[in-house]
Amino acid sequence: MKNLLIVVECINKNKSSEGIATVNFLNAIDTNQFNVDCVFYEFPQFEISNPDWINPKIKLYQLKNNKLDFIFSKYSKIKNFFAKYFGISILKEYRIFRLKKYLNSKFENREFDLIFSRTIATSICSHRALISSTLSIKNNLLIYFNDPAPFCLMPYPYSTGSTFNPKFDQKEIKHVKFIISKSTAIASPSYLLNEFFLKLNGDYFKPAFTFPHLFFEDLVKKNFQPSVKYDRSKINITHCGSLLSGRDPSTLIEAIEEFVKMYPDFKTKISLNFFGPINNLHKKILNTNYYEFLNVVDKRFSHAESLALMRNSDLPLLIESSYEDSPFMPVKLAELIGLGKVFLVLSPKKSETRRVLGENYSFQTESNNKSEILAKIKDFVEDTYEKEILQNRIYTLQEYVSPESVNISLNKVINQFS
Template sequence: MKRILFIAPESFPVMSSESICNSKVAYVLASAGYKVDVYTCDDRDTYPEDNLIDAYLRNHKNLRIFPVRNSKVLISRSNGFKSNFKNLIFNLGILLKTGFWYNGISIPYSIYKSIEDNIRKEGDFDYDFMITRATYCDLAAILLKRKYNIIWNANWNDPFPDKKFPEPYGRGYNTKLPFFENRIFKAIQKMVDIHTFPSERLRKYQLKCFPLVKTDKTMVIPHMAHSELLPIIQKPKLDSSVLQLVHCGSVGKPRDPGLFLEALSRVLIKRTFDRGQIHCSFVGRYDENLDQIINHFGLEDVVSLIPPMSYSDSLSYISQCDVSLIIEAQCEEGIYLPTKFVDAMQTHKPVFCVSPSNGTLRDMVSLYNVGYYSDNTSVISIEKVIEQMLLDFKNNNLPTVDNNVASDFFEDSIIDKFRSII
C-alpha cells in the first residue's frame, strides 16, 4: 500500500474554500487504499467551523492528520515589515539554513520541522509520493525533495505566487519577483515532478508564469464533488412555487453583485413575471453597502442576506434551492474554477454563472449543460438569462444535474486521474 505525504496548510478543520477542496482529496485518496498523512495548520474562518463534514472526512482508517502550529501565530511572526523586523533573528535563521526568504516563510518551515520530527519518531522516511496544496507548502516540499528525492505533485488552485494573479486580483503573470522570492519560484519549476490545476485556463495561465515547466509535466484535475456527502446535507426544497436562487460565499468588490441586482429589478419592473415567483439569498459576508443597493432597486422583498454558515449548512441550503448563483469579478479571462461550481454539482443543482464572457465557467456550462451563463459586464445579458430561468422553472425545464451529467467532477473520475500519476 503506497503512502502519501499530503501537505495542505488549509485542509482540516474545514473552514475555507481551500480546506474544502483539500480535505475531500485527502479523504478520497484514503478511501482508494492509499495511506495518507496530512499536515495542516489552518485556522481561517471563511466559514464557521464545520463539525459535520469535518468529522466525516477525518474518519478514515488510512488517514492521519498532524496539526502544525496555529497559522495565525506563524503569519504574525513572519508576514509584513514590522513582524519581520521584530523576528529578524528567527527569519535570518531560516534564510541561513535554507537559502530562502519571503513573508510567511516560517509557515512552511514549521511544517517541514514537524514532518522531520515525526520521521525521526517513526524511524524512517517511508513515503512514496508527496502532494502539496497551496502556497505555504513550497519551502517544506523543496527541502524534503532535496533530502529524500520523493516524487512531488504540486497542486495550484490559484496562480502562484499571488503577486502574479491576473487583474483585478494581482498584477499579472509578467510581474517581477523580489530576489529571494524568485529563487524559490525557480526552484519549484525545476523540482516539481507534476503540476496539477483545477481548470485548463488556470493551467495555461500558470505556464505563462512558469517558463521552465513543460506542458507534459502538468495535468488538469478539477475540484471534486463527493457523492457520499449528498445524503448528509440534502434537505427538502424551500418552496416549490418560487424559483429560489442562492449565492453562497462572499460578495463585494471585485465580485460585485450590483449588475445582477439591477438586472433582477429590470425583469420585475416589466411585470412579465410576478415578484413572488423568484427569490434570491446571499449567504456569507458582503460589503456594507449591499443593503443600500438592494433598497435602491426596490428588492427588499425579493433578496435576503443571510450570515455565514458552516460548509455543511451552506450545502444543505443549496440543496433546498433551485439554482446556485455564482458571481465572478470582471476580468479579461476567467481562469478559475470556483468551489461554488462544484458545490452545485455535489448538491445536484444547476448553476447561474454571472461571469466573464471568456472564462472557465462559461466553458463548463457549455460543455456539460449544467445551467446558465451571462456576461458579467452586461445588464441586458443578465436580464435575459433571468427571464429564461423563470420561464424554464415555470415549465419545469431547469437543467438536470447528477453524477452522470457531471461525472468528471465526482470521486471516481478524480481518483482515476490521481492513480495515473501516483
C-alpha cells in the same frame, strides 16, 4: 499498497473553500489502495483541534501554531517592518522554517510513492517547505496550486499586477518558478490554471495534471434544516458563499430590477438571495431598503448549510468576476454539478467554469452582460429554457467531479513516474 504523503495548509472546511476542497480530496482517496499520511499546518485564523470529518484511516499529523505564529499573524507593525526592509512575509518564512524542520524530523527515513503538496490561496508555504526538505531528494513531488500565485499574478480585479512592495512580488515569483522547476509534476483543479503556471515557468514540457474539485453526495444531509428558510411563495434565485470584491452583483440586480418593472406581477414573487459574507464594496448595492426583491444574510454559513441552501434554491447562482480571465475552478462549480441542479453562471468567456460546462450549457453569460442575464432570468421564470439539455449536461459532468476520479488520477501520476 502505495504510500502517499500529503502536506496541506487547511482542512478547516467551515472557514475556507480550500478547506472544503482539501477535505473532499483526502476523503476521496481509497485507503484500500493507498496508505496515507497527512501533515496539516493551519494558518492561525483557521486553527482547528479536532478535524473529525477526515477518514479515520488517514494518519493525521498536526503541526500546531505556537505563540510566534499568532504574533506574526496579528501584529501589523512586525509584518510591515519585515515586508518593507527585507521584502518578506515574516509569518510565511516562519511557517516554512517550522514545516521544513517538522518534515525532516518526522519522515527522514521514509520513502513514498508520491508526495502531494497542497497550499491555500497564494501562500505556497507548504510547497517551499517540501521542496527545501530532505524528502525532495528521493521522492516524486506533485505540487498542487489552487489559485494563481503569487498574489500579484492573480487576474484583475483580484490583483492589479503588483502589491505595495515590488521587492516582495519579485521574490515570490522567483519562489514559484523554483518550486515548479524542482517538482516532478504540477497539478491544479483547472486546466487553465495549469497553463498559467507552465507559461509562468516557461517549461511547457513539465508534466501537469488536473484534479478537479469534488462533490460528495454524503455531505448533503437530506433532512438538514439551515438557519434561514426560503419564502416558498417566491422564486428563489440564490448565491451562497462569500461575495468577494471581484464578484460584482450590480448588473444582476439591475437585470432583475428591470425584469420586475417589465412584469410587475413578479415584483413580490422573486427573491434574490445572498447568503454569506459580503465584501464592503458590495454592501451599498445590496441594501435591501432599495430593492424589494433582495434578501441578504451577511454572515458565514457552515458548509452543510450552504449545500442545503443551494439544493433548496429554485435557481442557484455561480458568480465570478466580470473581467476577461478567470482560471479558477470554484469549489461551488463541483457542488452545483453534484447537486444535479440547473444553475445560472455569470463568468468571463475565458474561464475554467465555462470550459468545463461547454458551449452547449446555455445558462451562462458574463456578469456584466445585462441583456443576457435579463433574457435568462425571463426564460427561467417563464419556464421556456432548455431544461432537459441543461440537466443532461450537468448529469454528464457528475463523473468529472466524482470522488472516484481522484484515485484514477493518483494512480496515473504514480505509474507515470514509477
